[in-house]
Amino acid sequence: MIxxxxxxxxxxxxxxxxxxxxxxxxxxxxxxxxxMKRLGIWKNTNIRVTSECGSVIVKxxxxxxxxxxxxAHIRQGVWANQVVPPRTQSTGTPQYSGFPVTIEPAPQEKxxxxxxxxxxxxxxxxxxx
Amino acid sequence: MPKLITGVGCPYxxxxxxxxxxxxxxxxxxxxxxxxxCIIGSNxxxxxxxxxxxxxxxxxxxxxxxxxxxxxxAIDYFAKTLLAAKxxxxxxxxxxxxxxxxxxxxxxxxxxxxxDNCATICHGPSFLAMFDNGYPSCTLGEAKNRADVxxxxxxxxxxxxxxxxxxxxxxxxxxxTQKGQMQRTVISVDPRETDTAKLADVHLMLDQGHDYELFxxxxxxxxxFDIPETVAGIDRETIxxxxxxxxxxxxxxxxxxxxxxxxxxxxHNIDAAISLTRDLNEHTKCSIMAMxxxxxxxxxxxxxxxxxxxxxxxxxxxxxxAHMNPGETSSIDLAMRDEVDCFVxxxxxAGAHFxxxxxxxxxxxxxxxxxxxxxxxxxxxxxHIPVRIAGVDEPGVVYRMDNVPIQxxxxxxxxxxxxxxxxxxxxxxxxxxxxxxxxxxxLAAKEHRKYPHNTNPVVS
Numbered sequence: 001m002i003x004x005x006x007x008x009x010x011x012x013x014x015x016x017x018x019x020x021x022x023x024x025x026x027x028x029x030x031x032x033x034x035x036m037k038r039l040g041i042w043k044n045t046n047i048r049v050t051s052e053c054g055s056v057i058v059k060x061x062x063x064x065x066x067x068x069x070x071x072a073h074i075r076q077g078v079w080a081n082q083v084v085p086p087r088t089q090s091t092g093t094p095q096y097s098g099f100p101v102t103i104e105p106a107p108q109e110k111x112x113x114x115x116x117x118x119x120x121x122x123x124x125x126x127x128x129x
Numbered sequence: 130m131p132k133l134i135t136g137v138g139c140p141y142x143x144x145x146x147x148x149x150x151x152x153x154x155x156x157x158x159x160x161x162x163x164x165x166x167c168i169i170g171s172n173x174x175x176x177x178x179x180x181x182x183x184x185x186x187x188x189x190x191x192x193x194x195x196x197x198x199x200x201x202x203a204i205d206y207f208a209k210t211l212l213a214a215k216x217x218x219x220x221x222x223x224x225x226x227x228x229x230x231x232x233x234x235x236x237x238x239x240x241x242x243x244x245d246n247c248a249t250i251c252h253g254p255s256f257l258a259m260f261d262n263g264y265p266s267c268t269l270g271e272a273k274n275r276a277d278v279x280x281x282x283x284x285x286x287x288x289x290x291x292x293x294x295x296x297x298x299x300x301x302x303x304x305x306t307q308k309g310q311m312q313r314t315v316i317s318v319d320p321r322e323t324d325t326a327k328l329a330d331v332h333l334m335l336d337q338g339h340d341y342e343l344f345x346x347x348x349x350x351x352x353x354f355d356i357p358e359t360v361a362g363i364d365r366e367t368i369x370x371x372x373x374x375x376x377x378x379x380x381x382x383x384x385x386x387x388x389x390x391x392x393x394x395x396x397h398n399i400d401a402a403i404s405l406t407r408d409l410n411e412h413t414k415c416s417i418m419a420m421x422x423x424x425x426x427x428x429x430x431x432x433x434x435x436x437x438x439x440x441x442x443x444x445x446x447x448x449x450x451a452h453m454n455p456g457e458t459s460s461i462d463l464a465m466r467d468e469v470d471c472f473v474x475x476x477x478x479a480g481a482h483f484x485x486x487x488x489x490x491x492x493x494x495x496x497x498x499x500x501x502x503x504x505x506x507x508x509x510x511x512x513h514i515p516v517r518i519a520g521v522d523e524p525g526v527v528y529r530m531d532n533v534p535i536q537x538x539x540x541x542x543x544x545x546x547x548x549x550x551x552x553x554x555x556x557x558x559x560x561x562x563x564x565x566x567x568x569x570x571x572l573a574a575k576e577h578r579k580y581p582h583n584t585n586p587v588v589s
Contacts, residue, residue: 002337005289007169010195014141014172017177017481017504024304026306053486065285066322071337073321078481078505086484089395091257092249092442092459096391096483098338114481120491121485124193126363 001051002073003080007082009105017078017114020021026077029062031103040104049083050072051099056082056117057109072103078114082121089112107109132153134187138537139170140224140520143236143421143530144269144292144297146170151540160521167291171242174521177541182370184544197441200548203514207473210495210512211240216446218491220460221249221477221499223423226537227577230432233475235571236554237445239561243469246429246444247422247477254390256440257429257442258399266404267382267416268531269296275414276305277380280316282402283340283388283403285513287324293420294514298384299328305379313372318343319388331371336362340574341394344401351408352493357401376412386420418531424520425527431534448469464490473497476550477517496514500551516550517543552580 015091029049031041033064041047047060049072049095056079067073076096085095112120151174152162159178163171186203187195211217219242220565222230230246237244248256267464271464272279279298286293296301302309317329320337333345339361343395344362350372375381383406389398401419409415421427429438439453442460455463460479463469464487472491474480480488481504488509498510505579507513516524521542528534548556555572559581572578 002392004391005290006284007167010141010169010291011172014169014176016176016502023259024294040210046588053484063321065324066325068320068334071320081440081482084484086461086487088456088459090394090456090462091395092253092455092461093390093395094250094461094487096250096394097388108446110137115508118480118485118488119509120346121489122509126193126510128483 001049001072001083001099001101003076003084004073006098009075009077013077022077023113024068026075026114027058027079028075028102029058030065030067030073031060031066032067032069032071033062035072036041036060039103039105041103042107045105045107046109046111047102048101051083053085054082055107057111059092059111061075062115072101082117131161132157134540136538136540137175137533137540138424138520138527140424140518140527140537141170141173142424143426144290145291145424145527146292146296147535147537153540154459156542157540160541164298167564169291170294174540177521179502182544183513184547186515187507187513191510197286197337200546204553204556206512207497207514208556208564209369210471210497211557211563212237212564214240214495216469217242217377217473218245218460218463218469218474219243219473220245220385220479221247221250221475222429223426224519225476225479225550226425226519226523227428227432227526228525229476229519229554230429231436232551232554232558234433234436235558236561237443239565240556241448242354243458243460243463244433244437244445247426248441248457249459250429250461250482251387251422251426252419253392253441253459255385255399257455258403259397261396262400263402264403265410265416266418266531268533269529270416271416272382272418273306274299275300275305275380276382277306277312278314278316278381279382280318280375280381281329281381282318282385283387284384285319285323285325286384286420287328289290289386289422290420294325298382304311314378314408316371316374317525320462325456331367331374333363333367333371338393340389340398342390343368344398344405348401348405348408350377351412360389375409375415378413378415381409381415383415383417384420385417398422418514421530424529427528427530427532428460431528431532456531461487462556467493470494471497473499473500474506475512477502478506480509498543499550513548515551516553517547519550555580559585
């Protein structure tokens with residue numbers, strides 16, 4: 001798994017992180033179509049991505065920029081950081097790219113908003129937007 | 130009558146474009162149009178029009194609700210919280226001006242805090258490599274005017290720095306590069322076929338996380354030795370061809386980004402990149418540059434190096450001298466070890482951009498966010514203090530990714546009563562001095578301060 005910038009993420013972030021465009025831009029996982037087929041995932045359905053430190057529900061889409069089989073990409077942001085390992089190899093920089101994940105179909109699961117994920121993680125989420 | 134302001138700097142990415150034109154309303158309170166910018170810059174300026182922008186500090190109450198409080202009360206809380214903490218962490222500064230960065234340094238010193246900036250989760254490993262191996266770099270102007278071979282290694286400017294390729298690296302016509310793109314050979318090294326890779330003449334789609342091996346293979350070929358048939362998923366012939374292009378360049382420019390610093394190897398990848406640059410200089414001219422993310426993330430590296438001798442991860446808790454040791458004094462590591470007992474987030478969004486486990490650790494203690502807008506950090510903070518937006522309604526000095534300082538303009542009048550980062554930190558510093566019964570010597574020494582109003586400015 002890698003998590004990097006995209007122009008859609010940047011443009012939406014500057015409109016505000018509670019803006020629906022930010023949700024649209026960042027709550028997705030770009031996957032190679034062959035991997036999707038192998039894992040029984042339909043494009044534009046939800047999946048669960050699990051790493052050594054947590055899991056997140058995101059929507060699987062075909063890559064906007066080609067990803068080879070075995071590599072997936074969640075755009076930098078709130079959803080990506082639910083699964084980014086905080087280990088830093090003693091440099092201070094977390095493992096934002098190149099960490100193993102398990103991806104499984106989760107078509108019945110709902111996507112959470114940015115606020116729900118972050119406030120929920122620290123016990124402040126009270127529902128609503 | 131709307132007013133067109135020219136030569137405006139864009140406060141988004143490290144390209145720090147300074148050729149924007151912004152049309153503002155006649156009362157200078159609304160952005161009407163933004164010319165020359167990318168979509169991100171345009172959205173940023175228009176976002177300043179948001180009528181819901183906070184105008185007063187917002188404090189979280191015991192029942193979890195938010196209450197607006199006056200600035201004086203917020204400054205008092207800020208000062209007392211910092212003084213009460215044994216080891217506060219002040220983090221952020223990707224999106225503020227150098228004046229604010231300088232002012233916060235005095236607070237950090239007074240509080241015995243750890244001072245860190247976004248480089249810690251971004252180009253921190255690049256700093257480590259530069260300390261070890263030097264930084265044979267140049268300005269973006271030199272890249273534009275001279276570079277006929279441009280390498281993008283682990284970076285995707287078409288998305289992260291949208292105008293970089295048109296202003297500096299691929300398309301512009303320079304003094305020795307008068308044919309623009311026609312005269313430049315572009316090499317992209319990326320595990321994905323990014324939109325930058327699509328522009329490249331050669332795309333090396335390496336196996337993710339194997340940058341070090343590939344840098345090493347480049348160096349080996351350059352020194353005339355043989356390499357295995359395949360290195361990092363790239364065949365020998367493609368590597369040799371790429372090295373040959375770089376070797377025969379009149380001026381080769383290597384840009385590197387998060388693809389190298391966020392993955393396995395971290396600083397060692399950059400170390401190898403710098404060594405490759407040095408090796409290439411035995412054959413031709415070659416330079417290297419980090420693709421810094423924010424418009425002024427090079428700023429804290431400059432300002433704090435003058436103040437404390439270190440660019441980031443600065444531990445001032447000893448009280449006598451600054452100490453820097455990434456891995457030990459870096460934000461994520463401090464958070465994960467529960468070593469800090471107060472967190473201040475300034476002009477960045479740790480809530481959204483730190484791994485969530487680090488956020489959970491930081492939230493165990495008082496959490497203060499200083500940000501012009503609502504963000505994830507502000508929505509989990511105990512106190513959110515709004516400030517002006519540097520580069521939109523507050524002018525200031527910023528350092529572009531090549532460490533060139535640029536004076537940014539303000540295009541709007543600031544929201545009434547909302548201070549700039551610098552004013553806010555000066556007020557917090559003054560309050561901390563009052564509480565500790567010490568002289569605010571820093572404020573007296575600031576000749577061009579805005580707060581408190583300087584009645585005896587030194588005129589040279």
